[in-house]
Amino acid sequence: MKTERDGDVLEESPQEPGLYSPVSPLPQDQPVSTYFEEKVPIPEDDRAKMFSFRKLWAFTGPGFLMSIAYLDPGNIESDLQSGAKAGFKLLWVLLGSTIIGLLLQRLAARLGVVTGMHLAEVCNRHYPMVPRIILWLMVELAIIGSDMQEVIGCAIAFNLLSVGRIPLWAGVLITIIDTFVFLFLDKYGLRKLEAFFGFLITIMAISFGYEYVRVAPDQAEVLKGMFVPYCSGCGPVQLEQAVGIVGAVIMPHNIYLHSALVKSRDINRGNKKEVKEANKYYFIESTIALFVSFLINVFVVAVFAEAFYGKTNMEVGQQCNASGSPHSDLFPANNETLEVDIYKGV
Structure with missing residues (x-):
């Protein structure tokens, strides 16, 4: 069957074998429930324009929400240990992991835009019961393992910022409470939630950037560690730390998250041009967000390498x-x- 929308003729078939499985034969155009009650509208600009800052701004948000996972306490701890144990020698591992993470996040975003479903919904519709349960348990374990670091890291942060007045157990309770607060923030508007997390990332960039400038590490060594994939004099300790960097950067639950966040924009999936446009702007936004998070991670590694590497x-x-x-x-x-x-x- 052929349909015509906004001048685009799309070829459609009642069933697309590449998108559906016998487990759940649902038509593509059937509405899919989404977590977001309201969707952000996309401005109508001149279609002849190759690039629009207004549209980029409309699509900006999901990538920065996703990039918070690249800046959590687990990543800060990994950066700290990398700088303290290997100096600048493992920055290339951080760069490579971030690039791989960007490719995975791009695939996740494209999945959400094209299908209108996030990764968990796609897995639920495509796989039989046993693989679905195994995937669910694996992701739950990954989330639990990651969140243990986040909760403990936040508790340590509260303890340090309060100069010991807030004990670790109280910091854990505060972290649990603020986690539930964040879950309800988007009820006051998704754009406000995105702006809030953008503000947090900006504070981190300014704070760690200031420390980087103040410490003033050797820029030649930083660039060498970032672009030369070699680690002279490294042993099992540095190898273990390199594996830790990859694990801290690439997290499976973040892929699920990104595929769901892109559903917050009002995109007509029946219009091929709108889908291509959404994929383009989401990729640009994700690249900017992960570039900022990469710079922050580099700042942390460099500062701690300068302070602790080779010291007694x-x-x-x-x-x-x-x-x-x-x-x-x-x-x-x-x-x-x-x-x-x-x-x-x-």
Whole structure:
């Protein structure tokens, strides 16, 4: 059957075998339920224009919400350990992981735009019961493993920011509460939620960027570590850290999230031009968001590499005393190689 919409003639068939399985033979145009009650409208610009900042702004949001997962406490801990144990030598692993993450996020966004379903809905409609249950359990375990780091990391952050006045158990409770608060923020408007997370990312970029400029690491070494895929003098410790970087950056539940977030825009999936346009702007927006998150991660790695790589406990303790830090007692007065974690590092 042929239909004509906005001057585009689309070929349609009652059933598309590539999109459906015998498990759930539902037609493509059947409305799919979505988490978002309201969808963001896309402005109508001149179709002859190759690029429109107004449309890019309308599509901006899902990529930055997704990119928060690249800046969580687990990533900060991974960056810290990478800088402390390998200096700038593993920056190329971070770069490669971010590029692979961008490709996966692009595929996830395209899936949501083209099918109108997020990845979980597609898996539910395509796979029999046993694979669906296995996928669900695997993703749940991945989320639990990731969230354990986030909760503990946030609790440590509250403890440090309050100079010990908020104990770790109270920080955990606060983190649990604010998680549920974020779940209800989009009820006040999705664009407000996106703007709020954009504001948080901006604060992180300014804060870590300031520390990077203040520390002033050797730029030649930073660029060498970023673009030369080699790690001289590295051993099992650095290899383990490289694997940790990949695991911290590429997370399966973030792919599910991105495929759902792109459904928040009002896109006519029956119009081929609108679908292509949405995929283009989502890719541009995701690239910008992940580039910003990559820069922040580089700032963190470089700062901690400059501060801790190749240092002993005594050297770092003396630096803390010289700067008047109240946490100099965390580093014993010996010449053993420094063992640092997110609590000591921050």
